[in-house]
Structure formats: structure tokens, C-alpha cells
Amino acid sequence: MNEAGGRAERLFRALLMLYPKRFRDAYGAEMADVFARRLARADGRMARIRLACRACVDLFSGAVAERFAAAPAAAAKDPMISLLARDLLIAGRTLLRQPTFSATIVFTLALAIGATTAVGALVDAAIVRPLPYPSAERLVSIVEESPRFGKAPFAIPFLRDLRESVTQYDAVVGFTSTWTVTVTGAGEARSVPSAFVSDGVLELFGARPRAGRLLTIADVDAADPVAVVSTPFWERAFGAGAALDGQIVRIDDRPVTIVGIIEALPMPITSSVAASNHDSAEIWLPLSLNPLAGLRTIPVANIVGRLKPEGRIGPARLEVATLPARWSEIYPSVDAAARYSALPLSELVSESSRRPLLALLGAVVLLLLIACANIANLMLVRSATRGSELAVRAALGATRGRLVLQMFADSLVLATMGTAFGVFLAWLALGIVPSLALGELPPSSSIQMDLRVVAIAAGTGLLVAMAVAVVPVLQASRAVIYARIRDGARTVRGGRVRASLAFAEVALALVLLISAGLLARSFWTLSSVDPGFRANNLLASGVAMPGTRYPTADTRRAFVGRALDTLEALPGVTRAAAVNRLPLGGGNVIVGVEIEGQPQPEGPVTMDRRVVTPGYFDTLGIPLVAGRPFGIEDRADAVDRVAAVNEAVARRFWPEGNAIGGRLRLMLRGGAGPWLRITGVFGNVRHHGLDQPAQPEVYVPYAQAAVESMVFLTQVSGDPVALVEPVRQTLQGIDPELPVEQELPRDLVTASMAEPRLRALLFNGFAFAALLLAALGVYGVVSHGVTERTREIGVRVALGATRGSILGLVMRGGLRTVLVGVGGGLVAAVLAARAMRGLLFGVPPFDPMTFAVVTGVLLFVAAAAILVPARRAMRLDPIQALRTDQ
């Protein structure tokens, strides 16, 4: 509510800029204050929105009136301004006399400009605007370009090596993406997102301590661990007023002294691996405290460097490119063929949102063009009817320049009104955008109604005014010539221009429609993808067992075993199982795997490792393809260590179908693990997203690999929401200090489709508007043509033409325009589809089905639009028709 109020006030202030300076200086601040107070007094959200709408419309029309009132005074000084002011006044009055005409144009424009402005603001926030960090343009991310994981981070110990090896930077820092830690000793036990950071990270991203200090190099090896926390965390844990005084909390059961408080600090996501986990951290711990800090095999540290002021990205890139060869001689975990790269941080963080946003921008620009063509068409029809007026003015001595100025004033007034309304629509649209996940926007990119956005809208509006004016202006000047050459020129013919505008509209609409069709098909394909498991009746409850209280595998096994027994006994629960990482939940654990008898010369293959309890496959409905599921015989002390794999692994390494009995071993923290015998092959599960192919996967029984964090899955007969509380109470009944994090797997499935769904929805909305506008355009052209040819048609009928032949005549003429438009549109659509390839899923860019169906729909709608005037022509009474002087 406050935020909406804030947005309304910003909009109000922006609109104030439209007033003459004198007025603004005298009253601006007071008006904004009055508005803010009234807004604060309004009761309820709807009342506030109504109030804001009324006040802003009032403010805008007041501004126009003030400007007009100020114009005569200015006019006395400057004859050019006086002319323009008069033209604007005349235009305003003329347009008010044709309210339907004007309203149609303003509304069409407002929709198009509003959409363009909203998308423009998103593009501005995500791509154009610099990141909210000091010296953001010098920040560079150092990554490993991995063929499988995209941009991968580094193992923590390599930070030191990097710092020693690179020369182009004045700072190099490392940090993990957010980890969930358990905080006790400050109120109720809680899971808190936290980040492990090297010294210098907080300074680099512009954090300033509100109290205390930031982390220093001395904290890295300090005997007593320290942490910096966010203001919200501090206030929750100790109360808003509490002073920082060496407070100690237990983080993952280890005492940690809080040494500083900072405001929330959004940190960039710099690697593809961590992208699914981006809660803002509330606690910052020294990197050395990370449990993986000593391992060179597990990459978790994102590396960011700040180039020296004179540093260049080119040399910085070359420098890191040589590192793998050097390091591979020292460290066995480094592959000499690996590719390290340095990328500007701004490019990296907008990477995921860049493509969808640019596609969206393309779509709204198309829509805007169609709207312009449509309005130009309307203006043209009007200028044709005003032809005689213009001719008279020309005859009375108006120069061509004067007439052109008059036409431009018309479109300027319309565009101004359309822009103002469009800004308002954009403001509404931007209010809901953050709640829709449109790709990942960069951290704290604030999308708001500010002067930049209004400037985008105003620029678009001005362009539109000029574009729309061009055609009637040309016509107007021709009117002068006609008037001079021929007496009695009755109408101004713009048939060919109008037809080509209609042609352009059809072509552009087809491009949008085909793009939208492809995205819609992508979404359908995606929503019919089988995720490989049944999510509907499941509830997931995650726990992390801190190493200090569950020091041994036995203690953890005991907890998990007891928890499963108790959960299965709950009324309504049909099955229970546990897994270390949820499907589609992100944070997959990737391990190197060696397969017996199949040496991999390019280094070990990697697979996702999932640790599961025996009931896991049944609970999720993952089908057994071969062998047997895990059972109680797969105990911790069993001599025979076992594993299961998914079909992707079985097909790749045992193509003859003899995976059962094969052996593999995992590369774990301490080196190669024991050999595991494969006892089962299971169906593929799309763990990484519905649009990602299933990855190779290895399952091991929990009894033989008791990891610290597990997610309990309970299958229920009814709605899993009903079991949220009972399950939480059950788990905390066993250990009250364990925080439980719950979610519904079915939400994960839905979330994985949210972005494509939104994309398809937006595109189809735009395409629908485009179709409507194009149909209107075609209708307008044909209808006007029929009016102009009334007499001709009358003659034809009088001479014996049948009604059918008249209908055919008009239909043929109209369809010719449409078909030419379709031809042009298909060519352009092929280009557009190729550019959109990356956004499609399971649909080829040149999907013949989509192209055919969409073209058919467009032809059908266009034919319907032509049929209306064609029927009018067919029914013309020849006697009446011959009497008209048209």
C-alpha cells in the first residue's frame, strides 16, 4: 500500500513537470503535499487508486489548460510560437468536435505507447541502467565456461591463487550464493539465508556498516568466528533499538560474534549453477567458515574483480585464459583444457533476462507500428474529407508550410493525449510486473515511474506524432497542388497510400501472430511435458541437521528413520520418504563418477547425486525400469554397496541394456569412494527444469550415505496443504531445535512454467491487439474505397452487373491487399522466428503447423472485415448511388 502510494506520488510529481515553470515553482511543492495528504487520508486500496487516477487526470488536463492560457502571452513576443499555439488551439477544438474519432485514436495510441513504455522501462532497468554498485562499470566476473553448466564458479581455495595470478584488478573477491544456515540462540530456531564472503566483498558492493564494521582479512583465520548481519535480521533477533555489543548467536550450532550491521545488500548472481538460489542473504560469514572452504574439487565461490581504473577487459580476459594450463600442473582437479573467462558483470547479470525482454520489446514496437499505421489511415480518411477545407485555405493564401504545420499540430495534440494516457497505463502495468517473474532481473533493479520512463514515453509519443503526420502532410501538400491545378477537385484520393498502410499492418500483424503462435505452442508442449514424477499429492519438508548435534552418520540415520516412521503414522499420510535435493528445487549436487571398465579420457563424467530413502521412488511415482528398488537390505554395514541410475545413464554407458550389475564409484570430498554395484534403473526425472533434458543421475541409499540435509516427502490422499502443520509439529516433536522448511512440489512444477506462460500470454495479448487493429485497418480501407466508388458501382449495377459480381469485385480488391500483406508478413515472420529460436521449446522456429493455422486465422478475420463493406456495396441502390456527387 505504501509502495503504491509512493508510486502515485512519483507519477503526480512527474506530471507536475508539464506545468509552466512559473506555476510549478509557485505551487508545485504544495500541490504534491496536498495530494500526499489526501492519499494518506483515503480509506482502502481501491479508494486510493480512484483518488490517484482522478487527481492525475485533473492535473494533466489542468496542465494543458495552463499551457494554452500561457500561450497568448508568449505569442506576443514570438510570431512563430504564436502560430504554433494557434494551430494547437485549432487542432484541439477540431478534435473535440469529433469525440469518437479522437477517442479512438487516443485510446489506440495509449495502448501502444503504454505497452512500449512499460517494456521500455523493463529493458532500461534490466539492461541499460548500470548495476547499483560503486564503479559498476569496472566490475568483472571471472568464471569457468563449462560446456555442461554454463558459467561455473570456482572452488574456494582458488580465490587465493587467482589473487596471486592476476594483475589487471585492484580488488578480487569471492562469495558463495546464498546458503541456508540454522540460527539458534536468538529467539526461535530459524533457517536464514546467508552468504560466505571473502574480505572486501561487502565494500566492493557498496555496503556501509550501520553499526560496527565489515569483515576484514583478519577475520578469515580468526579463532572466534564473526559475522555481519542485515538490519532486518538484527531487528528480528534483538529488537529494533538494540545496540551492537558483541552479541553472539549460534549459527549451525557454532557460536558466532556479530561485529557489524548493514542494510540488506543484494549481491549479483554470476554463475549459471547457483541461479536457482537467490534469496537475499541476511548473514555474511567469512568464506573460511564454509564447510567446503578447503576443497579444490567443489566449485562454490563466485569470483568478481574490480579492474584498475586503467584496466581493460581484453588483457584481463587473456590473463585468466592461461590459468588452467598452469594450474593443471599443480592441482590434479584442474583440467588443462578448461576455459576461464572474464566478463563484465553487467552483461552477466542481465544475461537471462536479455533475450526475453528484447523479444518483448520487438513485439511492442511492432504493435506500436501497427497502431501508427492505423492512426495514419484514420487521419488520412479525415484529411480526405477535409480536403476541400484545405483547398479553400490554400486558395485564400495559406502557404504549404502553414498547412503542413496545421496537420502536424493535429497529430501532436493526439499524440500528447495518447502519451499521457499511455504513461498512466504503463504505470498500472509496471505495478504488477515485479510480481510476475519475467526472467531474472538484476539485483535491486528498481522499475519505477520516474523521469526516465516518462522520457521514454514522451520520446515515443513524439516519434508517433511525426510518423502519423507524414502521410496526411504529404496529402495536404498535394491538396494544394490539386486545388491550384484543377477547379472542382472534390476529394483527395489517397487510395494507394491507404492500401499500402493496410498492407503494412497485415504484414506486421502476421509477424506478431506467428511469434505468439510459436510461443503458445512452446508453452503447450512444455505443459504436457512429463516431469517424470507425480507432484500433486506431495508435501516437502526440509531439515538440515547441524554437524555439532548430529556428529555421526548413525545419529543422522536414527533421526531420519524415526522421522519417517512417525510421519507414516500420521493420519492422511499414505507414504513417506526423504531425499537430499527436491526435483526442480534447484541446488543439485553434481559429482564426478568413474565407471568400471569404461575409462573416460576427457576426465570423469559428472552426474547429479541423489541420496534417497527406500520409499522415494514409490512416493514420487518414478517408474522402475530394470532391477530392484532400494530396500532394507541396503544397510550401512552391508558389504555390498549399491547405487541406482536413471535411464539417461543406463542408455549412455550400457547401451545393450546390461546396466544392472555394472559398477561405478563417486569422486567425493576425500577422493574416490568405494565401488557401488548398480541394482536398479529408474525413469528419467527433469530435475533441472521442464525445458531441460534429463541429466545423468545416480541414486544412493541414505543408509549408506547419511548426508546432513534432507527433504522429507509425504504423500497424502487429499490436499497436501492440510498436512503442513501436522508434519512440522511431528518433525519438531522429535527435535525442537530443527527449523523445518516446507513447500509443495506441485508449486515447483508450476513455477518452472511461469516464465514461458507469461511470455506466451503477453505475446498473445499483443498479437490479439495487432489482429484487431489490422482488421480495423483493412475494414477502413475497403469501406472507404466502397464509399468513393459508390457512383461507379451504381453505374455497374445499372448496366446489369449482378449483386454477386459486385460482392466479388470488392472482395477481390480487398483480399489482394491482404494477400500482398500476408506474403510480406511471412517473409518477415521467418526472420523473427529465427531470432526467437532460444525462447522456443519443442517447436521448430519454422513450424509449418503454426505458420499455416495463424495465416488462416488472419485471412479469415481479414475476409470478415472486408465482407462488411462488400455487403454494403452489394446492396447499393443504383438510383441512389447515381445521385450522390461522390
Place this chain on the structure above:
Amino acid sequence: MPRSDPEAFLPLTPVAFEILLAVAAGPRHGYDIMLEIERRTGGRVSLNPGTLYRALDRLASEGLLDATLQPAGKGAGDRRRVFAISRLGASVAQAEADRLADQLRAARAVRLAGKSRP
């Protein structure tokens, strides 16, 4: 530029008349004027900031209101304007009231208005 004959200003716009009524009892600043109008009309007339300040500006430039800058409390910058009715403003408002009273009498004469309604 300001005219001096009260009759020359008639008829007043409803907004202008409301504002003159609101400041008749004493000087007020913009927000107070808005509240007073809402109070007097029982919320039927509620002016938006744009309309309000444009009318205030016009009335002040025509000499019907005197605007003075006074130190403000929180919020509206350092100072804000306080509007007081001028002598001319008072006579214009009176002339408008007389005009309306004439109209009301005429309406009553043809039974278009009740006697007791305020």
C-alpha cells in the same frame, strides 16, 4: 490589470465561489481550503489539487485573494502560501451571493425550489 468593479467578475465559477466562501472567515492554506469545502458540502465537492491550485492562482492574479508566504510545518517545503480574501474578493463574493439569491427567488416564484431548503 485587476478590474475593480465587482460586477465585472460575475458570474463566478462554482469552484471560485466555494474558495471565496472557504476563506471568508479567515486566511487558510491550500489544504485547509480543500478540507473546509469538503466539510461544508458534506463531501459532495472535493477538489483535486490541480483544479484547486489553478483556481487559487487565477483568483490571486485577479486580486480576489491575497497570497502570502508563511513558514510551514513539516512536508510542504520551507514555506507555503496562505490565502486571504481581499476587499475586492469580499465584494465580488457578496455580489455573486446576491446574484444567486436573485436566481433563487426567481426559482421559488415559479415553484422550482422549496422555501425551507437552505
